[in-house]
Amino acid sequence: MALSDFSILDSRRADDLGEYRRQLNAWLDEHADDLAPTQAAPTLDEHMAQMQRVKKRLFDAGWMRFGWPERVGGWGGSAMLRTELGAVLSERELVDPGKFSLIEVLAPTLIDFARPELAADVVPRLLSGEEMWCQGFSEPNTGSDLASLSCRAVPDGDAETATTWRVNGQKVWTSLAQYSERCVLLTRTGPADSRHRGITAFFVDMDTPGVTVRPLEMINGVREFAEVFFDDVPVPTERMLGPRNGGWSVAMSILPYERSSCFWQRIAYLYKRLERLVEAAPKDDRSAEVVGDVALQLHALRARSRATQHRLASGATLGAETSIEKVLLATAEQALYDAARRLLPGVVEFDDDPVAESWRTEYLYSRAATIYGGTIEVQRGIIARRLLDLGTEP
Ligand SMILES: Cc1cc2nc3c(=O)[nH]c(=O)nc-3n(C[C@H](O)[C@H](O)[C@H](O)COP(=O)(O)OP(=O)(O)OC[C@H]3O[C@@H](n4cnc5c(N)ncnc54)[C@H](O)[C@@H]3O)c2cc1C
Structure with missing residues (x-):
């Protein structure tokens, strides 16, 4: 398969998404047996192996290249093509969206801030499933207030001419660090009180001597972060992302x-899970009401998210208004799993078969939806102050 096989992409227009989706689904149908997970209730190790296997098959067939710039091994086209790929894979339950979409969190940042040769070398490895990367931002005393981070990088010699920096400190809640070959790491390079003006980002190899990863168990029993x-x-200066003390822009570029x-x-x-809930729930008025409420929340969220994606594709800069989506997403996700708990009584709590296990694990994981990527309280503060003009930042 080659780019020329996709006549729809020659125009490089985002509104060709429907045709792209049709061709993608046809290909996935054809390769369904090959791509399907081999375990009904996979462990995290098995899940990660499944995701990397799917990525490799899709990369070899070309699908992982759409929407990525040619200079990093992509085939170009609208970024919405790759977003659509992730959505279709998630709908088909071939990958977990939280883990798969780490590509979207980290690869664009590498492309924008790394040396072009570095980005050209490593981005195809991430897309093809050869590598995983993680995001080293949060610290034991630094979460919502990211600008106060203290993990320090010091130059070996003069900061202007040093070829190596030395990193000392700790990160926490680093998703999938134990599976990662690299880390996008924020460090303090200015004075301790320099806040966002004294932060530098590095792209660190996780097998460098001095890096220790200790996985942490989440409430659902999965050791997904560390x-x-x-x-x-030691980190080479050429692994700096953006300029020295310019790490805040790197962090913000992810948003x-x-x-x-x-x-x-x-x-x-989440739509797929709602569909599964409808299949399993009793067919009565109470279920209809509960499911209807979740469907409405998801629909409102999707409508807003769709508009945001189109704005981004047309070159708009996203800002504080995306905090609304974050609140809607966290609320809808928890509403969905609360509904599962209400409509499948005892299943989440007591049953042991793989289906119950997946509801239980996901119910517990949904509690984190109001925390990761910026807590819901902080988002509400942003909405109040920046969008509704209800006072200034503290
Ligand atoms: C599943 C999961 C995966 C994660 N993955 C990663 C990862 O890969 N990399 C990474 O770097 N981090 C990761 N995180 C960490 C996440 O970004 C932080 O947990 C989050 O930013 C909150 O920081 P904190 O935990 O330090 O809480 P704190 O910032 O200490 O907040 C504690 C409480 O105080 C509230 N609060 C704090 N400040 C304000 C304020 N100004 N106004 C109102 N309320 C406030 C918060 O809402 C919260 O309820 C992950 C977290 C989870 C749950």
Whole structure:
């Protein structure tokens, strides 16, 4: 398969999405047996292996290349093509959207801020499933107030001419760090009180001596995130992303993708789960009311998310208004899993078969929806102050 096989993409227009989706679904139908998960209730290890296998098959067939720039091994076209790929894979339950969409969180940042040779080398590895990357932002004393981070990078010699920096400190809640070959890491390079003006981003190899990863168990029993310790870790200056003390722009560049493409993929998955709930729930008035409420929440969210994606594709800069989507997503996700708990009494709590297990794990994971990617309280503060003009930042 080659780009020329996709006549729809020659025009590079986002409104060709329908045809792209049709061709993609036809290909996925044809390869369904090959791509299907091999386990009914996969462990995290099995799940990660499944995702990387799917990525590789899709990369080899070309699908993982659409929407990515040619300079990093992509085939070009609208970024909405790759978002749509993630949504279709999530709908088909071939990948978990939270893990798959880490590509959307980290690869655009690499493309925009890394040296072009570095981006050209590593982005295809991420797309093809050869590598995983993680996001080293949060620290034990730094979550919502990211500008106060303290993990420090110091130059070996003069900051202007040093070829190596040394990193010391700790990150926490780093998703999938134990599976990752690289980390997009925020470090303090200015004075301790320099806040967002003294932060530098690096792209760190996780097998560098001095990096220690300790997986942490989440409430659902899955060891999906980790503490990461940096003990005098040498990082070449050429791995700096953007300029020295320019790391805040790197951190902020992630927002438009996290709140558009990633959300679109997650919403596709939540619709699928709603469909599964409808199949399993009793067919009565109470179920209809509960399911109807969730469907409305998801629909409102999807309508808003769709508009955001089109705005992003047309070159608009996303800002505080995406906090509304974050609140809607977290609320709808929790409403869906609360509905599952109400309509399938005892299943989430007590049953042990793979289906119950997946509801239980996801119910518990949905509690984190109001925390990751910026807590719901912080988003409400942003909405109040920046969108509704209800006072200034503290
Ligand atoms: C599943 C999951 C995956 C994650 N993955 C990653 C990852 O890969 N990489 C990474 O770097 N981080 C990751 N995180 C961390 C996440 O970004 C932080 O947990 C989040 O930013 C909140 O920070 P905190 O935990 O330090 O809480 P804190 O910031 O300490 O907040 C504690 C409480 O205070 C409230 N609060 C804080 N400030 C304000 C304010 N100004 N106004 C109102 N209320 C406020 C919060 O809403 C919260 O209820 C992940 C978290 C989860 C749950």
